[in-house]
Amino acid sequence: MSSNESIVQSNFIRHIIAEDLAANKNQGKVATRFPPEPNGYLHIGHAKSICQNFTLAAENSGTCNLRFDDTNPEKESVEYMESIERDVAWLGFSWAGKYHASDYFEQLYQYAVQLIRQGDAYVDSSTAEQMRSDRGTLTEPGKASADRSRSIEDNLDLFQRMRAGEFADGQYVLRAKIDMASPNINLRDPTIYRIRRVHHHRTGDAWCIYPMYDYTHCISDALEGITHSICTLEFEDHRPLYDWVLDKLQTPCHPQQIEFARLQLEYTIVSKRKLLQLVTEKHVNGWDDPRMPTISGLRRAGVPPEAIRDFCERIGVTKKNSWIEMTVLENCIREDLNESASRAMAVLRPLRVVIENWEDGKTETYQIANHPQKPEMGSRSVPFSKVILIEQDDFMENPPKDFKRLVPGGEVRLRGSYVIKCEQVVKDAAGQVIELRCSYDPATLGKNPEGRKVKGVIHWVSEQHALPAELRLYDRLFSHPNPDTLDNFLDAINPHSLEILQNCRVEASLAETTADIRYQFERTGYFCLDAVDSQAGKLVFNRTVTLRDSWGK
Incomplete structure (x- = not known):
């Protein structure tokens, strides 16, 4: 079955939205959002979330926003934001609106003041170590901070002075006052603001306090009129906090948070921290290395966006974490390219x-x-x-x-x-x-x-007319199906993940090729031009995928 023939699969999120529409909930509207943090390049796991949010909105004549969660300027950059926009657009999606959490910094601050006035938040001077110690465990309740009983007037004064920059980083935080004995640790007076003297790429030095994700996200959803806030399963335990904030603030819109299992793909990793380590330690040649599971890496490798959308639809949406075999993705790529790729002849050796x-x-x-x-x-x-x-x-x-x-x-x-x-x-x-x-x-x-x-x-190719080319034979970056389970995931790097052939020859018809044209080099594999390294007189082609699965043998 080609990617163009992929069957839309029913899932529990589609059922929830259908029931909401039948009941005329949200006045019959569907509004979703994709809210990445711009602290790295998007990967194949993000592709699943992108496809979910944009596709569900489109199926129901709704809207989907792109919103950058830019509340942690220490790790964020304009480069990452621009790459995210490119990736979402390349996957074939258009956002109804482009927003940033920083658009709402003043509103978020005023909402925090409202929580303080209601007695639902307080300024705490506990150190990070003290807060961790007082938080308790899954079987033991937390211990209240001595500052929990601070007066509303004092809290308002201290919070205003936090904003004014009177205190050192880490000297105070603002915490929600919920329940230190809650069985859900996320409700044990979580931090919602901290002091960070960091230059922000959009707001400059206007702020020295920044809101936390759990506090920011739900309010941003409400301000944008989101109806269905779809996220991965690790946020399920955070949903009570999401609802608590919106209930306490009595926002006019209260989105419904829905969680689904994140994508876990064999022979790869999707941890931004570990992907960054691969890049900074030069185990790969940048975020867009074709061996990387990043969307930019997949694009440079020649993977069609249709194949990724087909893959995300085929694996489905569930509430249970499970591992997806790499061959499922590779077969989606092969099926698409078998239908869409032009044939050409290339002689490797x-x-x-x-x-x-x-x-x-x-x-x-x-x-x-x-x-x-x-x-x-x-x-x-x-x-x-x-x-x-x-x-x-x-x-x-x-x-x-x-x-x-x-x-x-x-x-x-x-x-x-x-x-x-x-x-x-x-x-x-x-x-x-x-x-x-x-x-x-x-x-x-x-x-x-x-x-x-x-x-x-x-x-074959004619020696007189053939063009010199370098062919890069990419393979899976890891030789272990679950590198994240190892003590050191770097031990699983496949030493044969890249073979570079310098003296190849390709047929003359490829002289005017571009990076968006995919080829099946007959009897060899699927390839595309490398737009970064190709030069006049020396073409460079990246192998997207082999003709057949060699790992299954």
Whole structure:
């Protein structure tokens, strides 16, 4: 099944939204949002959340906002924000509005003042270590801070002075006053504001106090009129805090938080901290290295956005964490590319073949279909001349019984051209084969004459016309299915995750190719041009995926 034929699967979130619409909840509106923190590049796990939020809104004639959770300027940057916008757009989605948590800093501050006035928040001078110690455990209640009984007037004064910059970082925090004995640790007076003297990329130095995510997120949802706040399962225990804040503030809109299981994909990691470590320690060549599970890495590898959307739909949405096999993603990519990728010929490890009975200086040009099953994709011109290049692996002097390619005295068909016969093997002083001398049969252009059977078909390029290219054979970055379970995930890095072939040759039709065109290099794999490193006179192609699953063997 191609990605274009992917079946939309019912799931519990679709059921919830359908029931809400049937009951005319939220006046029949559906509004979602994708709220990334701009502290790294998006990865395949984010793709699932992106597809969920934007697709559910589109299916119900609703809206989906892009909102940056930029409340921690120590780790955030404009570079990350710009990359997120590129990734969401590349996946095929358009946001109804683009917002930032920093848009709401003044409103968030005033809401915090409201909580203090209601007796629902207080300024605490406990150190971070004291707060951790007083928080309690899953079986023991927490211990109230001595500052919990501070008067409303004193809390208001201290909070205003926190904003004014009178105190050092960490000297005070603002905490919600909920229940230090709650079985849900998230409700044991969580911090909702802290002092951080950090320059913010949007607000500059206007603020030295910043709100915490759990406090910011629910209010941002309410201010934007979000109806369904969809997030991953680790926020399930945070939902009571989400509801508590909105109930206490009596916001006019109270979104419904719904959690689903995050994507856990074998042979990869989706921890931003660990992905950053891979980049900073140069285990990979940047966030967009084609081995990385980042969306920019997948894009540079040549993965079509349709394949990622198809993958996210196929794996479904559940409330139970589970691992997805890497082959599921790879097969979605193969199925899409099998339908959409143009065919071309590339020789990775060239072996020179001289057609001895071909006229010197003569060139023929053949039209070869870009896709064998899709005439609408057209054809390209492929030149043929006296000297061609074939794969070294397509010739064997002492072949096994089932070898169907070129052997001494044997025949093979050249894709879209003639049948040739190996007449002579030329070797160097060390006994290595360096050239084949062959003959061609003029009666076999594009056909087998009656009574003539040639089983093998190999690809080739004309030496005179072929373009030099570097081919990068990317494979899975990790050799362990669950690298996150190891004491050191770096121990699982696959030493064979990248093989670079420098002396490849590709057919001349690829001279004007661009990075958004994908190819099936016949009998080799799926590739795309590397837009970053390709130069005039030296093309660089990245392997997106092999033709077949080699890891399953």
